Amino acid sequence: MDEIAFGTDGWRETLDVFTDDRVRMVAQGVATYLDEAGRSGETVAVGYDARETSEGFADEVARVLASNGFDVLLPERDCPTPLVAHAIVERDLAGAVVITASHNPPEYNGVKFIPADGAPALPEVTEAIESHLDEPTVKPEADWGEVEEVDFVSPHREHALDLVDADLSGLTVVYDAMHGSGRGVTDELLRAAGAEVISLRDERDPDFGGTPPEPDYANLEGLEIAVDEYDADLGVANDGDADRVAAVAPDRGYLDGNQFFALLYDYLLETRSGPAVRTVSTTFLVDRIAEAHDADVVEVPVGFKWVAEAMGDHDALVGGEESGGYSVRGHVREKDGVLMALYAAAAANDGGIDERLDRISQEYGDIHQEKTSLDCLEERKQPVLRELADRLPETVAGERVERVNDADGFKILLADGSWLLVRPSGTEPKMRVYAEAGSQERVAELLDAGRDLVEPLI
Structure with missing residues (x-):
């Protein structure tokens, strides 16, 4: 036990x-x-x-x-x-x-x-x-x-097609199942909506082809190549149990979870309204989009259970996290990478993914985010947080600390709008360090400062 x-x-x-x-x-x-x-x-x-x-x-x-x-x-x-x-x-x-x-x-x-x-x-x-x-x-x-x-497949497919209600005829999508449970499900949903679908890694392989079924940049090079090779409008991938999604745009390439969230929320707001729920580790770009539409944003600790709870409490239009899990109003409050692949295709069909992201960038500005992990034994996680609470700095990487959110670790918000987050992983013996800022160079500086802050305590 x-x-x-x-x-x-x-x-x-x-x-x-x-x-x-x-x-x-x-x-x-x-x-x-x-x-x-x-x-x-x-x-x-x-x-x-x-x-x-x-x-x-x-x-x-x-x-x-x-x-x-x-x-x-x-x-x-x-x-x-x-x-x-x-x-x-x-x-x-x-x-x-x-x-x-x-x-x-x-x-x-x-x-x-x-x-x-x-x-x-x-x-x-x-x-x-x-x-x-x-x-x-x-x-x-x-x-x-x-x-x-x-x-279980047919009822979900019918529900998804009714919820998204998009005719994808003429759209070409490359789908990477990563040998997981989305094979024959996500691709068939896209085909049922009218898309032409090229499927990759769509056979069952319990070893996942030697690559963990994690749809991140490092594991989706083949998807990027295929999107270019087939002149596709979109590439999508699911993780091993298809509750998460990742996307590849023709020009921008791999989209991180924050970009996908912004894309999804922007698309939904064209025909609907409502607040967004995001985790503390998810981009403030969502907040900028919400503000432009007179909508609220609810921030919760990391973990989709907290996203789901807040979606119910606030009748949210969308909820998500930077790791690639999202749900929407009218669907069950569980992250769904199958449904989100269909939403991504619908957005691609409505003006193109690259074009939408270009407009988002022009209207709301550029925001960059990265994270890193530091090995930390499970029994050290809480002591590290307690010690960090006594050592929180007044400045980080030369910028004044405006406030600290301690709902999940410590999110240090800086005067220039950037932030640094330190929190324990809920699934691995690690401490996570996240940073968000207006440029990649600034993100790198903040991550260095975060490591310098946490490593001596581990």
Whole structure:
């Protein structure tokens, strides 16, 4: 039990720790939690990603839940996490368990619980599950639930096409599945909307071709090349369980998560209105766009569970984070890289991605952001933050500190509008250092200052 701890987005570990016995204990914790929440005997979805071990772990979870009296719905094959979240709401389920380690390397696996509202579980839920970790309980066989395979793809596709409502005829998109669960799902959604789609890395490979299924700049060179080779209007990629998205524009190339957020919000505001929710690590460019449309921005700690909660509280038009996870009003409040690929294509079809980003830059100015990571043992994270609280500087890289936001680590806001953020990773033994400013040179200076501030404390 001591090895099981839910972090920012579930429990992830290497396969020497992530074992059948521990997964069954998590499943029992979920069953007991649902019983105490008044959902006994209801139906639960169990999804899984494309990793070699995921289907087997999902079967174990399904057995435990069924032996506790719950009916269980399994997908017909490995399935994007957002499709499982959508199935919860679409089918009025008690919740879902998803076996996935998302973008982590193949030697990892993970498990997450999604409650009945389809949004990420908040700490009070995961803490309750952790408190109920135990060896599986087996009811009399006559009281067991049924396990059934169903189609999670078609209902999500119909919903996405209705929500985005775009005719993509004449648009060419290159889609990189990175060997993950988005293959045959995201590309088929784009085709259903009328786009011509060229698919890359679209066969299942539990080793992800030797590259972790992380859709960042370093791993998407092939997508950039293909966009140029096929003279495509857009390139999109998903991570391993397709809850995140990345994009490539014909001229600009790879777009980071902040650029994608700005692109998405700007596109949505052409026909709708409403506030945006962003994490503390996400760009102030979103704030500039919101201000121009008399809209508010709600800032929350890192973790999509906090984005989702604030989206519900503020009826937000969009919510997102710089790591590539977004959702929109009218959809479940879980990040969805499949749906966001369709939104990116719709934006590309409406005037072009490069043109839209050029206009955003002209109207709101250039903002640059980067981050770095420093190794930090788990037991040192909180002591580092406590020591940093006593050493917060009055100036950073020659600029006066105006205020400090301590909602998630320390976000140091400077007089020139730039900022530096230091926070502990929720998934790895690292401290994260982020910086945002008006130029890459200034970002580099701020990151150097951040490292100098934190390294002596680790």
